[in-house]
Amino acid sequence: MKRQLIVLCLLILLLGFPYVAGAQNEEGGLASMASQNEMRSCLKRVGGEIGGHESSAKMLLAGATLHLQGDCLSNAGCEIWRYNSENDDYDVTKKELDACKNGTKTNNCDSEHIQHLEEELKKQVRPDETYDGVKEFVINNGTSFGTGPNGFPMVPTGKVDINVTDNFAGHVTYSYYAVGEPNAVALTQPAGGGSTNEAGSDKTQIQGTFGLDTITAAPTEESENNNCITLYWDPFGRVFDSVSLDPIPGVDVVLIDNATGKPAVIQPPSKNWTTTKTDNGVYNILTDHAGDYQLNITPPPSHTFTRQVNIAATYSTVYSEIYLPGDVFYEEPMPAVIPPNFDYSKYHHDIPILPVGKPYIADPFDVFVIRSSVRSADLGSMINYSGKATFPRARVCMVGFESKRTYGDCVNAEKYGAFSFNLAKTDSPIEKIMFVAQRVDLTKPLAKTNAINLSKLDVSDPYLATVEPILPYIEGTAADLNGLPLSNAVVRIRLKAGKRIVFETKANAKGYFKIESKGLPFLNYYLEFTSPSLSTPLIQSTSEFVQKNKKYYGNKNGGSNASKSSKANNKSTDTFNPDTPGSNVQASTNTFSFTKLLITGIIMLLLVVVLIAVFIYIKKRDPTPQTFSE
Structure with missing residues (x-):
């Protein structure tokens, strides 16, 4: 009988453990590649081949093979x-x-x-903000490292040197x-490019390490030491006041087609004209x-387009x-493969116009940080903030929304408006941040x-550029709009x-919960609460x-959050104690959801009942007397 009971227990463990392990990792997927605990680094573009232009319903996309380099910091390899x-x-x-229609701007x-402007909106490609694994790339300095936990190919630890081919809007x-x-x-994360602040400034901030790399269908090399990419069409340039710049x-x-003297014939959906907007006069x-x-x-009536123009001496900085x-310039579509040292300048044309009276000075309304351009990322010891302003x-400046x-330190954008801040994690804000730009x-x-x-x-401006803090831990009470605790609420990140x-995870009966850094993304995230007392999920920013x-x-x-979190990490208890800020909650630190845990428990219970029933059935059918010996 003892032997049979032991066999029964082993069967339960063998059959039940794989499901428990699966439930534990099922939520992993994206979480494992977005967690603040993961080893991560930005890859930088060091070159690229621009292919043909692929038509879409509204706008053209540029095909590109980008040459990316960087570091895989994980000993297990990287996706x-x-x-x-x-x-x-x-x-x-x-x-x-909107400003023209409502009278804000005249x-x-x-x-x-x-x-x-209405025509421009109709042809815009509007991709959703996404974060996803790259399914195909070519490794230039080695062989494939197998498949990662999310089914994407991996690179081995150490230096990364790959080519990625895709279409870019x-x-x-x-x-x-x-x-x-x-x-x-x-491992220690490489410092990367960029320059540190000058003497006497905040040493925890590094300006320009992770900026915006501006490339085009004829890519420029404006910020070749940086990692991020935006696309413009060729030919491109800016229209500017020759006196004020x-x-x-x-x-x-x-x-204009030089052969005919008439507007060039361009195949739809593109067109042979454009209107400069507030974005850097581009x-x-x-x-x-x-051809x-x-x-x-x-x-405009205030300016003339003439060859008799004297440009302010400092123009070459912008x-x-x-x-x-x-x-007259000769231009052709970009070749399928860009040769080394390709001359991109023939695709770029900046146009000065002469003021008739007073030079043009940009309206403060037109100098702002573009809302959809701003982003932040937790890069381990620092948090990177970047975006684009509409003025070269x-x-x-990064300004606290509440404080x-x-x-x-405030920074100056580069000549196309791109900017970047790096703040030490201990100095990063825990309030919403506004990006404020000035001429x-x-x-x-x-x-x-x-x-x-x-x-x-105007903090109520719907176009105000803001980012939410990337918190190193989340601790507190899930509550409804009236501030009432949501008992046993399901909390999703x-x-x-x-x-x-x-x-x-799941809050306790008082609505309290805590999530450590391993359950939080290194990119921007928000909270979602569900509860029987809520008709719809409640969304809450950090x-x-x-x-x-x-x-x-x-x-x-800002400043106290990271050190406070590290102290909290040293505490561990299996009981809820919402009055103790550093207390830990076992249910909150699991890497799988409470719902899956409940399902797992039910299945395990059913499995035990079925096996016991089978055991009793076999026992009753066996007429042979049982004998036991010591």
Whole structure:
């Protein structure tokens, strides 16, 4: 009898354990590649081949093979994951159109310009913000390392050197990460490119390490040491005031066929003209066949387009490849394979126009950070914040939404408006952050200053660029809109990019729960609560959660969160104690959901009942007397 009972227990363990293990890892998937505990690093573009243009229903996409390099920090190897933003040009166009229609803005808001803006919106590609694994790539410095936990190919630990081929939408930022399981002994993350701050500034901030790499269907090499990518169409450039150097919106630019003297014939869905907007005065026109071309513009009444123009001496810090009336350039579609040292300058044309009276000075309304361009990522010891401003070399500051304090040092964007901040994790804010941009005088040397004017800042502006804090831990009470605790609420952590669940747990009877860093993504995320007392799931941002649970995060908006979390990690208890900020909850630190645990328990119970029933049935059918010996 003892032997049979032992066999029965072994059967239960053997049959039940695989399901428990599966339930434990089933939520892993994306969570394992998004967790703050994973080893991760940004890959940087060091080259690329731009293929043909693939038509879509609304806009053209550029085919590209990107040469990416970086480091796999995990001893277990890394999968390659790609993040892409939304279309920042859509935000710029929509904001300008709304302002023209509601009277907020009157400059360059005639009926023709409004019609042009509406046409621009119709042809925009609007990809969702996503984070997903790369299914195919070519390893240049070794062989494949097998398949990762999510079914994507892996690269071995160490230096990463790969080619990735894909189609890329214009005005969308793409970032690539090498992500793998944590090491028993963490490797040191390479410092990467970029320059540290000057003496006397905040040493915890590194400016420019993870900026925006601007490439085009004819890619430039503006920020070749950086990792992120955005696409523009060729030929491209800016229209600007020759005296103030401020970019000018609302200017029509037309591509002229030099042979006919008429607007070039361009196959749909592209077109031979564009209108500059508030985004750095940029225009983009695609050529689909080789030929000699000119550019013609319709300047505003305040300016003339003339060859008799003197440009401010400092223009070369922002503009290049100056185009004047009558200039002829030869252009052809990009070759299928870009040779080394390819000359991209022939695809770029900046256009100065001469003011008739006073030079044009950008309206403060037109100088802002583009909402859909901003993003942040926890890169281990630091958090990277980046985005794009609508004014070249604009001063950009990170300002607390509640505290109105400035985090780190303000930075100057590069000449296309891209900017980047790196803050040490211990100094990163735990409140929502606003990105505030201000015009700078491009005719003078840039001054290093953290002074920023917030008097005209409208925090209710739907286009205000903000990011939520990436918290290193979450602790507090799940509550409804009235502040009442949600007893036994299911708590889900969803990645903002793609809205997929990366972690799930359950609050206790008082609504209290805690999630450590291993259950939290390194990209932006939010919380979702479900409860029988709620008719629909309750969505809550990380800053909203902190505001409602301040006692678990100290009194400061930044600086204390990481050290507090590390102390909390050393505590462990199997009992709920919501009055103790550092207390741990076993149910909250599991890597699988409470729902799956409950299902697992029910199945195990049924399995035990079935096996006992089978055992009793066999016992009754066996007439042989049982004898036992010591």
